[in-house]
Amino acid sequence: MSDYKKTLHLPKTKFPMKANLSQKEPEMLKEWESKKAYDAMLAASGENGEYVLHDGPPYANGHLHLGHALNKVLKDIIIKSQNMQGKKAQYVPGWDCHGLPIELKVEQQLGDKKNTIPEHVFRKVCREYAEKYVGIQRKEFKRLGVLGEWEKPYLTMHPSYEAATARELGRFMENGSVARSKKPIYWCASCKTALAEAEVEYDDHVSPSIFVRFPMNDARVKEVFPQADPAKTFAVIWTTTPWTIPDNMGIAVHPELEYSLVAVNGDFYLLASALVEDNAKTFGWEDYSVVGTTTGDKLEGLVAKHPIYDRESPICLGDHVTTESGTGCVHTAPGHGREDFEVGQKYGLEIYSPMDDEARFLDSVEFFAGLTVTEANPKVIEKLEEVGNLLAQSKVKHSYPHCWRCKKPVIFRATTQWFITMEANDLRKRSLDAIRNDVKWIPAWGEERIYNMIENRPDWCISRQRMWGVPIIALLCKSCDEAWYDTDWVKGIVEKFAEHKTGCDYWFESDITDLVPEGLACPKCGGNHWKRSRDILDVWFDSGTSFAAVVEQRPELSFPADMYLEGSDQHRGWFHSSLLASMGTRGCPPYKEVLTHGYVVDGEGKKMSKSMGNGIEPEEVIKKYGAEILRMWASSVEYREDVRISEEILSRLVDAYRRIRNTSRYLLGNINDLTADALVPFEEMEPLDRYAVDLVCRAHEKIQAAYSEYEFHKVYHTLHNLCTTDLSSFYLDILKDRLYSSAANSKERRSAQTAMLHIVTLLVRNMAPVLSFTAEEVFKYIPEGLKPEVETVFALSSKELQLFSITDEERANWDMLLQVRSEMTKAIEPVRKEGIVGHPLDTHVTLYMAAPIAKKLEALKTDLRANFIVSQLSTAALEDAPADAFESETVEGLKITVAKAEGEKCERCWIYSNELGTNGEHPTICPRCTGVLQTED
Missing domain, CATH: 3.90.740.10 (Valyl/Leucyl/Isoleucyl-tRNA synthetase, editing domain)
Structure with missing residues (x-):
């Protein structure tokens, strides 16, 4: 027999080498939808409690930019990792639908008609505009592989949400925190409205x-x-x-x-x-x-x-x-x-x-x-x-x-506005105390930033002179302009909002006689002619009361939320308004932890813009590389600072992705013939396999700790190093001979395969929150009977997770072997350069070791020759080393000599042997390979 390659047990898998992410990801999204992957993930979690990440609503205007992509991917990583750690974490996405940007777009759209159409018609067009972009952005967010309640999001223009916003205003009115007075505020002459500091x-x-x-x-x-x-x-x-x-x-x-x-x-x-x-x-x-x-x-x-x-x-x-x-x-x-x-x-x-x-x-x-x-x-x-x-x-x-919004200079101008006073009910003091004592700020500098903002801020101007928003529920006396807002009356109007098909449109559509209580006289001047307040609420009050409209109302969520996660600009925006709104009516912050990420900048750290020619759109990246690479980018960076992206950065990530994918493919290819009854118990595995499983279990614990601490760059680096260094360059490299050349059913081969099954199973668990598409694909190709029977990788329960470990002494011995292996590589290199050998398998290496080193290696009870991937290995006492031996500079008490291996190279396993030709039927292969062929014939 001359073609011995056919007798080797080479890797076999249908898992494709080429990812083709941009083409395959849409198919995966459909599969997740049909298999209800999000529901399956939730169903498999909960044994370790619940976790609430409350989504800050992006504005329903325009397409997504990379800042949106970074934000949503980070949230998705948290939701998936929390669920896979056993905490039920539901994701309810939201949209901010009211406010000036939409009004300005609608005014452009209407042209001259904007000045003639009725208020309720203008609001209807604004609503339609917001609905359009909610649909567009939802599709774009889902394309990123983000799982959530996409068909049941929260919208700040939904009747129930508008009613909740108005109800919160009523609470502030009831506790005496709302005042209407003439004060200087930021005023935009172009947009003709008051502006908040944010x-x-x-x-x-x-x-x-x-x-x-x-x-x-x-x-x-x-x-x-x-x-x-x-x-x-x-x-x-x-x-x-x-x-x-x-x-x-x-x-x-x-x-x-x-x-x-x-x-x-x-x-x-x-x-x-x-x-x-x-x-x-x-x-x-x-x-x-x-x-x-x-x-x-x-x-x-x-x-x-x-x-x-x-x-x-x-x-x-x-x-x-x-x-x-x-x-x-x-x-x-x-x-x-x-x-x-x-x-x-x-x-x-x-x-x-x-x-x-x-x-x-x-x-x-x-x-x-x-x-x-x-x-x-x-x-x-x-x-x-x-x-x-x-x-x-x-x-x-x-x-x-x-x-x-319009980017034009503003002025300070005294006008009559509605304010939430910072000193009423000690709102400022209580908010500052909560910042210091009740919230964890990540990164820590966020605490000082928001503290200083609230310490020095003026009263909160909550009124805007626009049309598209939640109205300030109050009546104004036509004679003296006195404002009237009785608590019970406000509550009654709020209920009308909740019942009305378009929420607070009720306020704008109703006849004034339907709003004014019968016989109401002005408490200031006695007048009985009233008009409704035309001011609407600041959109930051809209989004800032989302804890009341969403977190408290949704049965799957609970107040206060565990996490608010947004860009660093939200210390003056959503984090800020949410804190004041919650402290003012609940007496506690709406969140336990606040995490901020930086802005997305180009490869040189400059702000991205189309005019500068350095802008990159998420759609471009997805089309060229796939959403998976965007997800990998989000996890690879220290996102708490400004985050760089460029073609060069993406190209490096693509290379890193390939290495992770190839490692996964190799693992799958080598367990293709493994069955459940052939698995080897951990205690009976080969020492090297036990070490490899222990190593991956430790990496798993490190990765899970990084997920828990929201340090996703550590997840990426640990995962990448595990695949490229610990597995590909070390463990899997050593295993090739045992996997390919040993008898298919031999215990040593099954030991290696069992270890690889443990490794690939842990790998997909750790990859899934970040490399969601790839983890799902890898999981799909793990042979049936060797994995839990679940619909999706995200439904892998933490209850079923089994981790293994070896002793600290064993780890120390393996660390010594790794050091010796590294020194051996250095010793072989000059011999290879001289042309004496071409590959480590062409060598006969002799290790001259001090007793402590020799003792550690002997204690491993492993085949040292196989672990060093050489044909022949000899050991001797350090003092017996020849004068020209390679002396290690890093491992004290180690010298090495390298010679060409003796005998001839086996055609099947490529290991040199002095015993080739002892079998007439197979004269060109070694006795071990001959025995394997005879066993498998």
């Missing part, structure tokens, strides 16, 4: 920078500065918003700062002492002198005159005043700034903001009527110059708030 983005902006003098024609100036001439004394302010000068009502100074009176050319100027020198340079003062100093508290009550109009601007005290920039005297317009408003409240200044919703000055504003803020800036500067009160002007580039 809806404002800071970006560079070039603004005019001006220094203005305010005449101090107040006789009392001499009481503070005897040297001054009140008629020639001026307070100097600095501002980058000249358009707010017409609305100035005062000047703020710090009570503890020192102020100087500076004499220049017969005039006197009031400035903070620390800023005199800088200001003098700015104003071109060369010959000036400080004629007096005082502290800010002594200036309180002095009165300056407005630099343009004939009205007073009193000097007030404010702790917000600093000497970091400007003059130390702060222009105060209570209608256009938070600190200005607080100072104005303290001193009874008018909250003056004579502007319309487009940020145009009203007709009552002399010199500037009808001008927008942008148009007013140069006109105000011109007027100040005309009246002689402009000291200096320039341009300054600085960080300035912009609208999150």
Whole structure:
């Protein structure tokens, strides 16, 4: 017989070498749907309790980007890993359906008709738009291999959700936390609505920078500065918003700062002492002198005159005043700034903001009527110059708030709005305590970030002047604009929302007489003519009350949730609003843990955008590589920082994926003829197989711990190293001879196969949360009778999991063998380079070992020659080593010599033997191979 290859037991499997992920994944998705894989996963879990991950709702607008993909895959990894660890974890996806972005898209769609169609019709078109993109995004999320309640998601526009949102507002109203008042808030003139802090983005902006003098024609100036001439004394302010000068009502100074009176050319100027020198340079003062100093508290009550109009601007005290920039005297317009408003409240200044919703000055504003803020800036500067009160002007580039949606600069503008007050019921203090004591923040810096935001935030402006959202349930008196909202009446309206087929459309469609209780008189003026509030709720209140609308309402979920997981921008968004909403009505946070991930950036760490040409869409990646590679990418990165992606990164991941796939395929190929009755008990396995199973069991425990700690990059690296280093380069490499050349039914071969079955079964369990498509495919090809009878890999119960281990002493002995094996490779390499041998099997290696090493290797009771993959192995005492022996630098007490193997190479197993030719029927193979053939004939 000359073709001995046919007698070898080579791997056989129908598991394909090529993944063809982009073509096969859709078929797998259909299979999961038909087999109800999600339900099967849930049915198999629960023995270790429950786990609730509450989905933060993405906005129902546009297609998915890579940030969405990263977020949803991370959540899916958690849901699958928790279930496979025995905790029932249901995934209820949600969508944020109300708000400005959809309104703007619908306005574009309607064109001129937007101004003529009824409110309820406009809302209907908004609803249809949101429904369309919920459908589109649902399909795109499912394509990523994400399992969940896709046919029963939560939508913030669903009647039950809208009712729950309105009910939560009612709770705040009932406990006295809601107030309607005139305060300065962020206002977008383009979108014509108030904005919350979370809806404002800071970006560079070039603004005019001006220094203005305010005449101090107040006789009392001499009481503070005897040297001054009140008629020639001026307070100097600095501002980058000249358009707010017409609305100035005062000047703020710090009570503890020192102020100087500076004499220049017969005039006197009031400035903070620390800023005199800088200001003098700015104003071109060369010959000036400080004629007096005082502290800010002594200036309180002095009165300056407005630099343009004939009205007073009193000097007030404010702790917000600093000497970091400007003059130390702060222009105060209570209608256009938070600190200005607080100072104005303290001193009874008018909250003056004579502007319309487009940020145009009203007709009552002399010199500037009808001008927008942008148009007013140069006109105000011109007027100040005309009246002689402009000291200096320039341009300054600085960080300035912009609208999150239209990207245009916003203004601070005092309007009548609805607020949840941060001090009512100690909302701020209780929220800060909860951040410190009741929530685990991952990464830890998230705690400080959200703490500082809530510590310094103003009252929560919850009203918006738009149409597409949940209305603020209140009636307004037509005579005096007093707001009325009785607790029982609000509850009744909420129930109407829940019953109405389109939820809170009831509020907009109903006749006012159906909303006003009979005989209702205004408690302020006695009037009985009412109108409904047209303001809607901030969408952050919408999504922030999802714990009440979803987590508390769904029987499969429980409050508080275990986990909220979103991008790091949500410290000021959903994490923030959810915390305030829950603390305000439940007295506890809605979550136990909060995990944040970074933004997706390109390979160089730059922000991705189509205009820069560095944008990558999820669809492109899926089409080229498959969703599996996107999933692998999400798990391979340290996602708590900004996450890089590029073609180069994806290409590296594809290579890593191939290695994991090939290892899986090799394992499957070598258990193709294994049957349940041929399995070898762990205790009876070959020592090497016991070690390999122990090694994979330890890797399993490490991976499961990483899943529990949400350290998915450790899952990826452990899995990859296990497949490429521990298995492919070590264990499986050694096994080839035993698997291929031994008798099919021999115990040593069955031992190896049993170990491989344990390994591949553990491998699919560990792969499944991340490489879901591949794990399912591998599981499908494990021979019947050798795996649990379940519909899907995700239904593998933790109850059925069996782990094995060896002693620490055995592990230490194997570690020594690995070290010796590594040194042997180094010793063989120069001999191979000289052309004496071509492969380790061509060698006869002699190990000269100190007694401790020899003892460890002997204790393994294993075939050392086979483990080192050489043809012949000899051992000797260290002192017997020849002078030219290779001496290990890392293993003390080890020397090695390498020679060409003796005898001839067996044609069947390729191991050299001195006994070839002893069998006439098989003269070219070794006695071992001859025996195998005779056994199997």
